[in-house]
Amino acid sequence: MMLTNAKKIKFVPAAEQLREKSAHLISDFLKRKTPDFIKEHAQILDDYFFESFENSMIGPKMGMEKNPYAIIALGGYGRQEQFIHSDVDLLFLFEKYVPDEASDLIQEVVYPLWDIGLEVGYATRSLKECVKLAGKDLEVLTSVLDARLICGMSYLYSALMEQLRDKIARKRSRKIIKKLIENSRLRHEVFGDSAFLLEPNLKEGQGGLRDYHTMLWITKLNSNLRQFRDFEYYGFLSHDEFQSLKKALHFIGSVRNCLHHLSDRKCDQLYFEYQIKMAHALKFETANGQQPVEIFLGKLHGHMEFLKQQHLMLIYELGLSKNLRSKGKIAGPNGVAGLEITENGMLNFVSSESILDDPSLLMKIFEESAALNIPLSAEAKRLIREFSYLVDEEFSSSAKQLESFERILVKPISTFNVLNEMLNTGFLIRFIPDFKDISNRIQYDEYHLYPVDRHLLRTVQYIKVFGTSEGKSKYPLCNDLYKGLKKRSLLLWAALLHDIGKGKTGVSHSISGAEIAGEILKKKGYGAEDIETVSFLIKEHLLLVKTATRRDLNDEETAVSCARKIKDVEQLKMLYLLTVADCMATGPKAWSDWTAALLRDLFFKISKILEKGELASREAVEAIEKKKKEVLGFARPRYAKDAIETLFGFMSPRYLLYIPSASIMEHIGLYNNLESGAFVWNVAKTFDSNTRTVTICAKDRPGLFSKIAGTFTLNGLDILDAQIFTWRNNIAVDIFEVTPPVDQIFEEERWQKAKMQLQEALSGGLDLKKALKEKISVYRPEKRPVNGRPHQINVDNESSSFFTIIEVFTHDFPGLLFMITDAIFRCGLDIWVAKIATKVDQVVDVFYVRDFDGQKVDTPEQEKMIKNTVEEILPGFSS
Amino acid sequence: MKKVEAIIKPFKLDDVKEALNEIGIQGMTISEVKGYGRQKGHKEIYRGAEYVVDFIPKIKIEIIVQSERVKEVMETIQKAAYTGKIGDGKIFILPMEEVIRVRTGEKGEDAI
Numbered sequence: 003m004m005l006t007n008a009k010k011i012k013f014v015p016a017a018e019q020l021r022e023k024s025a026h027l028i029s030d031f032l033k034r035k036t037p038d039f040i041k042e043h044a045q046i047l048d049d050y051f052f053e054s055f056e057n058s059m060i061g062p063k064m065g066m067e068k069n070p071y072a073i074i075a076l077g078g079y080g081r082q083e084q085f086i087h088s089d090v091d092l093l094f095l096f097e098k099y100v101p102d103e104a105s106d107l108i109q110e111v112v113y114p115l116w117d118i119g120l121e122v123g124y125a126t127r128s129l130k131e132c133v134k135l136a137g138k139d140l141e142v143l144t145s146v147l148d149a150r151l152i153c154g155m156s157y158l159y160s161a162l163m164e165q166l167r168d169k170i171a172r173k174r175s176r177k178i179i180k181k182l183i184e185n186s187r188l189r190h191e192v193f194g195d196s197a198f199l200l201e202p203n204l205k206e207g208q209g210g211l212r213d214y215h216t217m218l219w220i221t222k223l224n225s226n227l228r229q230f231r232d233f234e235y236y237g238f239l240s241h242d243e244f245q246s247l248k249k250a251l252h253f254i255g256s257v258r259n260c261l262h263h264l265s266d267r268k269c270d271q272l273y274f275e276y277q278i279k280m281a282h283a284l285k286f287e288t289a290n291g292q293q294p295v296e297i298f299l300g301k302l303h304g305h306m307e308f309l310k311q312q313h314l315m316l317i318y319e320l321g322l323s324k325n326l327r328s329k330g331k332i333a334g335p336n337g338v339a340g341l342e343i344t345e346n347g348m349l350n351f352v353s354s355e356s357i358l359d360d361p362s363l364l365m366k367i368f369e370e371s372a373a374l375n376i377p378l379s380a381e382a383k384r385l386i387r388e389f390s391y392l393v394d395e396e397f398s399s400s401a402k403q404l405e406s407f408e409r410i411l412v413k414p415i416s417t418f419n420v421l422n423e424m425l426n427t428g429f430l431i432r433f434i435p436d437f438k439d440i441s442n443r444i445q446y447d448e449y450h451l452y453p454v455d456r457h458l459l460r461t462v463q464y465i466k467v468f469g470t471s472e473g474k475s476k477y478p479l480c481n482d483l484y485k486g487l488k489k490r491s492l493l494l495w496a497a498l499l500h501d502i503g504k505g506k507t508g509v510s511h512s513i514s515g516a517e518i519a520g521e522i523l524k525k526k527g528y529g530a531e532d533i534e535t536v537s538f539l540i541k542e543h544l545l546l547v548k549t550a551t552r553r554d555l556n557d558e559e560t561a562v563s564c565a566r567k568i569k570d571v572e573q574l575k576m577l578y579l580l581t582v583a584d585c586m587a588t589g590p591k592a593w594s595d596w597t598a599a600l601l602r603d604l605f606f607k608i609s610k611i612l613e614k615g616e617l618a619s620r621e622a623v624e625a626i627e628k629k630k631k632e633v634l635g636f637a638r639p640r641y642a643k644d645a646i647e648t649l650f651g652f653m654s655p656r657y658l659l660y661i662p663s664a665s666i667m668e669h670i671g672l673y674n675n676l677e678s679g680a681f682v683w684n685v686a687k688t689f690d691s692n693t694r695t696v697t698i699c700a701k702d703r704p705g706l707f708s709k710i711a712g713t714f715t716l717n718g719l720d721i722l723d724a725q726i727f728t729w730r731n732n733i734a735v736d737i738f739e740v741t742p743p744v745d746q747i748f749e750e751e752r753w754q755k756a757k758m759q760l761q762e763a764l765s766g767g768l769d770l771k772k773a774l775k776e777k778i779s780v781y782r783p784e785k786r787p788v789n790g791r792p793h794q795i796n797v798d799n800e801s802s803s804f805f806t807i808i809e810v811f812t813h814d815f816p817g818l819l820f821m822i823t824d825a826i827f828r829c830g831l832d833i834w835v836a837k838i839a840t841k842v843d844q845v846v847d848v849f850y851v852r853d854f855d856g857q858k859v860d861t862p863e864q865e866k867m868i869k870n871t872v873e874e875i876l877p878g879f880s881s
Numbered sequence: 882m883k884k885v886e887a888i889i890k891p892f893k894l895d896d897v898k899e900a901l902n903e904i905g906i907q908g909m910t911i912s913e914v915k916g917y918g919r920q921k922g923h924k925e926i927y928r929g930a931e932y933v934v935d936f937i938p939k940i941k942i943e944i945i946v947q948s949e950r951v952k953e954v955m956e957t958i959q960k961a962a963y964t965g966k967i968g969d970g971k972i973f974i975l976p977m978e979e980v981i982r983v984r985t986g987e988k989g990e991d992a993i
Contacts, residue, residue, distance in 0.1 A: 482928060552892045556966060596913040596938050600891065603934065606925045732965075800926070855919060855967035 016057070017114035020050040028086060031259065034285070040255060043084040044075070048152050051111070055153040060107045071096045072154030073111075074162075076125075080148035081218075081230075083255070086262035087269075090115065091145060092124040093132070095158050100126050121268070129158065133165045140181060143170065144219050175223040183317055186216050199451045199589075201277075202306065204258045205270040209306030211258070213313035214251055220316065238316070240384050247312055250305035257302060260284060272302075277446075291507025293446060300442040303453055307442075311426055315380040318348065341367055348379035357385060361392040364429065365406045372413045372420040386427040393432035404526045407433065411494045415466045421459050421498075436518050439505025451589035454504050460587035461497045465579055479602065480582055483575045492532055493576045495523065496539035497583060503540075516541040538573065539580055546581045550600040556856065558804040559730060561607035562655040565618035574612060578605045607803040614801065617655050625659070632663035633670075646670060656835055657727040657735065665697075669735055672699040676733070680764050685753055687742075693722060694742050702734040704832045704854060708823035710736060712770035713760040715777065715817040717752065718744055724819070726836035771824065774817060793876050795869050799860040805834060805850035806858045808868060813877050814845045821875040822847060829868050830854055882977040882990060883951050887942045888916065888970040889962040894940050900961035901944070904953060908993075910943040920968035939970065945977055945993050 023046045030036045051073050076091040078084060092112070094104060104126045115122045127135065136143040146166065151159040170178075193207040205211050221227045227236060234244035260283055261269055264276050272280070278295045286294035340356035340363045343349060349371050357363050364386060371378055378386075397403055410420055424430040431437045440454040452460060467473050468480040487493060499522065503515025516537040523533045545564065553560045568574045581601065585593040611618050630650060637643050649670060650658075661669070668684070675682050681700030688695055700706060707726055714721055723739040743752040762768035793812035801807055810822055819838060826833060826849060835850035853859050859868065889897060894911070901909065915936035922935040946954050955972055963969055982992040 478930065479927070479932065482930070552895070554890065554892055554964060554966075556968070594913065596915065599915070599934060599936075599938050602932065603925075606927060606932070609927070803925075856965075857920065857967055858923070860923070 016050055016053045017118050019053075020046060020115075021118045023049075028263065031086075032263065032283075037252075039259060040083045040085055043086075044079060044082040047079065047084060047090060048075075050115075051152045054111045058107070058110060060103055060110050069096055069098060069101050070155040070158060072156070072158040073152045074154075074159060075150045075152050076145040077148055080145070080150040082150070085255070085259050085268075087121075087267055088262075089121045089123055089268070092122065093146070093149065094124060094126040095132060095154075095162060096126070096128045097155070097158055099128050100131075129161060129165070132162060133169055136166060137170050137174075140178070140185075143178070144182075144215070147219050147222050171223050179220050179223055179320065182216055182220055186213070186313070186317070201271055201273050202302070203271045204254055204261065207306070209308070209310035209313075210270075211251070211254060213309050214247075217313055217316050220320070224320070239312070242387075243312065243384065246308060250309050253301065253305045254309070256284070292443070296444045296446045299444040299446065300453060303444065304442040307426075315383070318377060319346065319380050338363075338366055338370060341370060343376070344379050344381075346379065348377050348382070349374070350379045350382040351385055354385055354389070357389050357392070361389070361397060362403065362406075364389060364393060365403050365433075368420050368424060368429070369406050369410055371423070372410050378423055383423065383427050386429055390428050390432045393429065398433050398435075399525050399527065401527055403433075408491050411462070411498065412491050415463070415470055419459070419463065421462060425455060425459060434499075434522060436499075436502050436505070436522060440502060443504060445504075449589060449591050452587070454501050457587055458498055458501055461500065461580075461583045462494055464583035464586045465494060465497050468579065468583070477582075480579055483579055487575060487579075488572060489532070489535075492535050493539070493579060495519070496536045496543070496576070496580055499536070500540045500543045500580065500584065512541050512544055535573065535576075539576055542567065542577060543580055543584060546577060546601060546604060547585065547597070550604045551597070555600065555603055555607065556804065557730065558802075559655055561604065561611050561803065562617050564604070565608045565611040566623045568608065568612070569618070569620055569623070571609065571612045574605070574608055610801075610803050617659060622659055629658065629663040629666065633666050636663075636667045649673070652729045652731040652733070654727055654729055654835075657729065660725065661727075665737075669697065669699060672697060672735075673733060675699075676701070680761065683757065688739070692742075693739050694719075696738045696740060698734070698736045698738070700734045700736070702728050702732045705824075705827040706734055706764075707736065707833045707836065708820055708827050709763045709770060710738075710760060711823050712774055712817075712820040713756055713763055714738070714740060715820050716759060716770065716773055717756040719756070720816060721819050721838065722840050724836060724838035726833060726838075728834045770820070774820060777817060793873075795872050795876075797859075797865040797868050799858060799865070802850065804858070805852060806831075806860065806868075808849040808851060808872070810845070810847040810849075810872060810876075812845050812847075814840055814843045815877060818845065819847070822872060823849075825871045825875050826851060826868075829859075829871050831859065831868070832856075882980060882993065883946055883948055884975040884977045885942075885944050885946055885951065885954055885958070886973040886975065887958050887962065888914070888939050888972075889942065889958075890964065890968060890970065891938055891940050893962045893964070894942075897942065897958055897961040900957050901954070904957055906944060906946070906954065908944065912941045912943075914939050914941045918968070918971070937968065945980055947990055947993065 024043070027036060027039065027043055027046065031039045036042060055073060072095045074080070074093040074095055076093050078088050079091050084090075094107065096104070108124060108126070112122050112124055125132075132146065136146050143166075146162070149159070149162065189206055189212060190208050193203055193210070203210055217233075218227075218230070221233070221238060225236065227233070227238070230248075231244075233239045233247070234241060239247060257272070257280065258270060260280055261272060261276060264279055264283070277299065281294040281298035284298060286298045288294055289297060292300075340352050340360055341349060342352050349367055351357055351363060351367065367378065367382060367386070413420075421430070424433070425437075431441065437455060440458075443454040444450075445454070450457070465484065468477055468484040473484070474481040484490070496519070499519040500515060501511060502518050503509070503511035503513070506514045519540050520533050520537045523536060528536075545567065549560060549564055555561070565574075568577060578601070582593075582598075585597065616622065634643055634646060637646055653666075658666075672682050672684060676699055681698055683696055683698040686695045686697070698710060711721060720741040721738055722741065725737045727735045729735065743749050745752060759768060763770050793810070795811075796807075796809040798807040798809065808826065812818070823833065830853055831851040832854055833849050833851050837848045839846045851859070859865065887897070891913075898909070915938055917935065917937055920937060922933065922937060925932045925934070942958070944954070951974055955974070958972055979988065980990075980992040981988050
């Protein structure tokens, strides 16, 4: 049967009315005038259907007496939760069978809605069909669970709900609920991915509206709950919980609605591009050092987290969660009076009076939960929230409570994250009030996935993972380090508090955090040394990552300066573990193989330096600081001080450690005279006039040392001692102690000659090897002395991360040093540091070398080659 | 148009970025990469356990430039990334066929 145009005209106004009313409602919403938008939106849709129903031409034709029908709202529409772009889900329910005219009815009622741009889904079913389908298809079942009669024969609606209850809910609720829980779990897994934490999905995400729907469906199947307010009415939620849930749903709903409007479609995922606009639309403003979008996201996160918790709690309560397989084997909580295990296998207080009698139960229940590895019941969490006011200053500073808390903090990982529950129930904020400033505090970037408070707990969690068998296989180095720590609790405290300074604006959070943590631990009665350790860890928790990514790791100075800050190996280990856990707990962009490699490299380097001790011990640090002050004290004009500070930056760590301040001043003078020359030197008589000290400042280059040594030998100057240093700006500072020239009357000329010869050797005009050949063959003994010790050459690649160390023990002869250094040069090696000492005729020469590419020489072949090359030129080795 | 790809040491990123900004290059793409050349990896022994580093972390920079600017850009990067020690990296120049700006549809040098 065709509708005539006249009839069509009759219905268009209804749809038009709907469109107008809708537009009004939406604009009121945007002006924040409709707190109950989703309900009112549903109502104006209902109005449309009433009118359609009353004015229907087809309806009567179908013979209401013969084939009664009802128009029923399903899903969100049924729940009266109609967002701006929500679909309209309808059911045309017929008593006995679906007549042919049904399609005409649809055309009459539904088509106009399509014409005005609404997404309408409809089903036409008989009562029997509907029930059958609901029994087979979970999606149909859940949409029908939310069914609501709009208009038509009400007894049909009642019959439908009754049959649902009798035929499906009563018989198979357990199985269905299990499926719903499983779906929820999968959904949480998918939407728990990091991408979704930054751009939350308001419907499917963790703590999204689906969690609330699931709660409704489960409770409807399990009991006689009909609508939302029954949650409180039937005691599923306390009054406070119900109110909080209502607020959460309202806020999340507003955000979703706003999102529909901003995106102009049924968008449920809060993409970045909408976040700032949303904060503006919802009238958030800058406060407490936070941008509007951060406050907005913090609030959203808080509400979604609450919804998520309620959702999980309901599932636990039903005792259908997977985790609660182990019902029978749990013994009572070791005689802790006031606590009990419920029949669902969860921890609870015996009564609220028991808490008032013994407030320490509030802490004890967490301890038991961690020790026995069972969760707190919903009731217990409620009570903790209600009675958390008993956690006053006395409680928080009691030694007993502190010990208890520490036990919880240090306890290896359990299935149930006890610290999380402390945070959720508000207990943690009472026990450590500074947590309030960082509660739900969001950092708006693509880097930080979690609000600060959650991030801190995650960091603690990651550190504890290091200690497990999972930690052993995934993070072997961290596992090794964590197991070897002497005071784990200090590290865990540092982890728990390391970002607590983020609630303060304007200051570096590392520094303010260290102060706050110091105060907290002082109140809790910790000793000065422990407080210092934790403060240090917090103050420097960014040091390792910053250094690893921003400084040259192949420069010894980098590792040394870190080592000097960290001062001992135990602190280094803790700092490393804290750094790794912090990165992991921040989000995937903060931690990758790439960063891990750099960090580990730095760790090994610093570790070696601290273990060797000399360069970075506390005494070394103090001595160097003192020296620097003295040197600056020698300098007069202002500009020189700046220049000197710059030079300090170039001086290598060993140089600063071993050279006295007066000499440093002298060397700076030499350096300032160097300019474009190849070298400058200074000859001084030692106090007893028996030897001369020659200080050379030169532009470093491979072979420099051997050329100097050769020149001295050529001029008959025996080298007794030598110290070779290389500054980081490629300047060599070499200090030689030599015998004076034989001819002391014309000493000055002698030195002049030597100087010129060195210049020639360096410019290539003088072949030292050739010139020395005769001289050396005269002096070099053919055989080893009979009672002398044999010579020894060590190539050490383990003591230093930066240099290969060559040690030569042998007998002295004139020209020896030239021969050795020349041999080293011929191996393609560059000498960075050297220490030459002669005792009678025994020589101990130590050379810190690298190849011309700046790398260590650590393959077995290379080590052998070095040994052989040096050995060739030593006494007793026939050439 | 050419594409300039540079592999540099991680801690040199800020220096190179600033140097490029100074000559008017504003856009670039950065990736964290690993590799080795003559700067070989090494082995650390810590408390009896061996930790091998085969691939050394580096930063890769990619920029598109007009052909006339290639020399200038290359020299700028080289100077800023230089330390003189092994592992300083390399710079590659590749031909670039076409560039489009997604937002406006501009092509060619207008899109750089």
